[in-house]
Amino acid sequence: MTGAEILEALGATALVIANDEPLEEHYSAAFAGDLMSDALMMIQQSPEKTVLITGLANPQSLNTAEMLDMNLIILVRGKWIDEDILKLAVSKRLNIFKTKYTMFETCGILYSKGLGAIHVSDPA
Template sequence: MKVQDIIDILKAEILVEGNLEEEVKTACGSDMMSDVLAFVKDQSVLLTGLMNPQVVRTAEMMDMHCIIFVRGKHPDALVLNLAEQKDITILATPYRMFTACGLLFQNGLGGGCDIS
């Protein structure tokens, strides 16, 4: 799935435009960046309600190319500027995290979670 597809599915607003043709394989919904660092595999989209620069730093470390802020949240200029420097697309969706994750899953984007 491409970032542009996600924009359409989630009725998302583009706050920082990176490569909208970027292919993503999985999605991760979390407000705990330690969980993202511990459990994310493949190239993922990060859905979160957390509004600080650590979100962008975590996405960069995990080679993520898109962060989606849920519940219509808009981060401040510091977060947006950092994302622009790192070439990370920032989107805002009006949906809650549960609904946004469900819509992405319903449209074929997996979670990338290995259960033993």
């Protein structure tokens, strides 16, 4: 899915567009969770094509995406996000979308539209 298709499917808002053309970028997979160590362990292949879906609206979800070379975070449940976090996202060149849907709904919608799961040969 492209970033634009993700935005439309989720009725989402693009809170931060900080790097090159995320709306035209094609994403192949997503990982959802609020435990950043899980994300750090599971997202090993093509992270730049993987979307992080989380309810964690704090610097640590941004740091996690940065360490993994991801560029798109989808914040679920319509959470309020601090202005400083948005500035931090800009400085880290991360794109942030926000949707009103819960994590479960977000995953279901994107999966049904063709966004896949990540594949890990040795998760633990």
